Amino acid sequence: MKRREQKNLIPAWFRYPNYHWGTKHAVIIGAGIAGCQTAWHLVKQGWHVTLIEREKKIAQQASGNPAGIISPKMTAQASNGEDFYVDCFDYAVQQLSDLKTRHHKLDWHACGLLQLAHNDREEQRWESLKHREFAESFLQCIDKSQATEVAGIPIDYKASYFPQAGWINPVSFCNALLADCGDDCQVILESDVINLEKEQNKWQLLDKYKQTIASAEVVIIASGKDLNTFSQSNQLPSMPVKGQTTSVASNDFSKQLKTTIGHEGYLTPASDITSKLTFGASFDRNISQAHVDKNKDNENLDQLRKYLPQLADSFEKVNSAHVAIRMTTPDRFPYFGGIADKAFFTKNYADLHQGKQFKDYPKAKYIEGLFVLAGLGSRGLTTSGLCAKHLVNILESNEQNEAQSILQNCHPARFIIKDLKRNIYS
Numbered sequence: 001m002k003r004r005e006q007k008n009l010i011p012a013w014f015r016y017p018n019y020h021w022g023t024k025h026a027v028i029i030g031a032g033i034a035g036c037q038t039a040w041h042l043v044k045q046g047w048h049v050t051l052i053e054r055e056k057k058i059a060q061q062a063s064g065n066p067a068g069i070i071s072p073k074m075t076a077q078a079s080n081g082e083d084f085y086v087d088c089f090d091y092a093v094q095q096l097s098d099l100k101t102r103h104h105k106l107d108w109h110a111c112g113l114l115q116l117a118h119n120d121r122e123e124q125r126w127e128s129l130k131h132r133e134f135a136e137s138f139l140q141c142i143d144k145s146q147a148t149e150v151a152g153i154p155i156d157y158k159a160s161y162f163p164q165a166g167w168i169n170p171v172s173f174c175n176a177l178l179a180d181c182g183d184d185c186q187v188i189l190e191s192d193v194i195n196l197e198k199e200q201n202k203w204q205l206l207d208k209y210k211q212t213i214a215s216a217e218v219v220i221i222a223s224g225k226d227l228n229t230f231s232q233s234n235q236l237p238s239m240p241v242k243g244q245t246t247s248v249a250s251n252d253f254s255k256q257l258k259t260t261i262g263h264e265g266y267l268t269p270a271s272d273i274t275s276k277l278t279f280g281a282s283f284d285r286n287i288s289q290a291h292v293d294k295n296k297d298n299e300n301l302d303q304l305r306k307y308l309p310q311l312a313d314s315f316e317k318v319n320s321a322h323v324a325i326r327m328t329t330p331d332r333f334p335y336f337g338g339i340a341d342k343a344f345f346t347k348n349y350a351d352l353h354q355g356k357q358f359k360d361y362p363k364a365k366y367i368e369g370l371f372v373l374a375g376l377g378s379r380g381l382t383t384s385g386l387c388a389k390h391l392v393n394i395l396e397s398n399e400q401n402e403a404q405s406i407l408q409n410c411h412p413a414r415f416i417i418k419d420l421k422r423n424i425y426s
């Protein structure tokens with residue numbers, strides 16, 4: 001596939017310093033997929049990690065769904081967004097197949113994904129994709145009868161078929177990552193971090209009684225929907241989107257389904273462990289409370305019936321599977337990296353709107369020792385691994401000064417820079 005990656009130097013406002021940490025110990029807030037991926041990548045680089053989670057178990061919020069899809073997200077024409085998702089997908093598939101060799105309980109099924117061309121826009125995308133040169137092992141644009149053969153049940157649409165894609169149980173993903181970390185990652189459950197305070201060069205993570213839960217020079221906020229609860233991270237624009245999935249017991253007809261299917265929503269085949277299929281998910285913007293709503297199961301079923309009527313009609317009783325908040329960003333790229341010192345940015349880059357391209361700007365300044373991996377939206381199972389890898393490279397002062405588009409697209413300060421370029425702060 002052709003890539004438009006530029007190898008220029010990264011602009012001053014997106015550069016990171018060379019870090020010299022006293023010890024390689026980091027505290028992570030949040031044990032969803034973002035926190036577990038960060039822990040795994042840190043431990044691989046010789047760090048010790050303390051992972052703090054508010055709930056009684058890990059992966060109970062957005063990462064607590066019974067099933068999610070690991071897939072790329074294609075645009076009709078090549079784009080930065082598509083490159084990002086394809087890279088993340090390749091990385092996730094590699095990582096999952098590696099994890100599977102060591103963790104037999106990892107509930108990962110590389111059974112392929114059929115993305116149905118279910119409306120005019122998707123048909124146009126399908127046509128465009130067909131004319132681009134993809135390896136068959138990555139993407140095949142197939143007709144209805146081929147799609148029916150791949151799926152094992154009747155499909156009335158052309159489809160983009162991704163043979164390496166599939167579905168994962170996210171809890172099993174998090175468990176496998178932490179099992180690999182062994183004693184290098186200490187998990188502290190039922191601890192709610194309320195405040196972050198700096199004492200000398202260490203962050204103190206305080207509970208509601210102002211008692212220190214943990215402390216370290218390096219803290220990574222991976223708190224999902226609660227990204228904005230800390231004064232240090234509430235500068236990061238984000239939007240909650242509630243999502244509910246529905247599950248149903250497998251029957252003779254649904255047992256024939258061999259692959260995951262994407263339409264407006266998604267559907268995963270029956271799990272060997274629960275014998276249930278999962279489908280959905282609902283998509284309710286700006287709702288930050290996650291309560292199960294029975295009506296959403298009927299909406300999910302109606303949506304499924306629109307695209308796969310025979311399958312939907314074969315189900316007798318559907319149940320709510322899981323409800324959670326996905327935290328999204330205005331441009332849909334996640335956040336990973338250091339959290340900007342906003343006062344420094346607004347002072348030193350104030351004239352960016354004047355387009356002084358050749359001015360020698362000072363290097364960016366960050367809140368020392370504070371990092372983030374969040375805003376993973378509805379694709380975090382697929383994207384969190386590669387983002388965590390780059391985040392750890394930043395901490396290790398590796399590679400960050402090359403203008404890789406992923407570092408800039410996902411930079412936590414990008415919206416401050418965007419606003420400065422539009423002269424919002426004057």
Ligand SMILES: Cc1cc2nc3c(=O)[nH]c(=O)nc-3n(C[C@H](O)[C@H](O)[C@H](O)COP(=O)(O)OP(=O)(O)OC[C@H]3O[C@@H](n4cnc5c(N)ncnc54)[C@H](O)[C@@H]3O)c2cc1C
Pocket residue numbers: 029030031032033034035052053054055058059060061062063064065067068069070071170191192193194222223224225226242243244245266281282322323324325326373374375376377378379380381382383
């Ligand atoms: C219905 C639904 C369907 C989805 N389907 C897919 C899919 O098919 N494919 C895909 O790739 N992605 C999918 N996603 C998206 C993916 O699940 C999320 O992007 C991902 O799980 C986000 O992970 P996270 O670790 O950022 O957040 P979370 O999993 O929410 O983890 C954050 C954790 O931080 C803890 N926490 C927060 N604040 C504190 C604090 N102050 N102190 C201590 N602990 C704290 C929380 O308790 C939580 O456990 C779906 C999401 C939903 C909701």
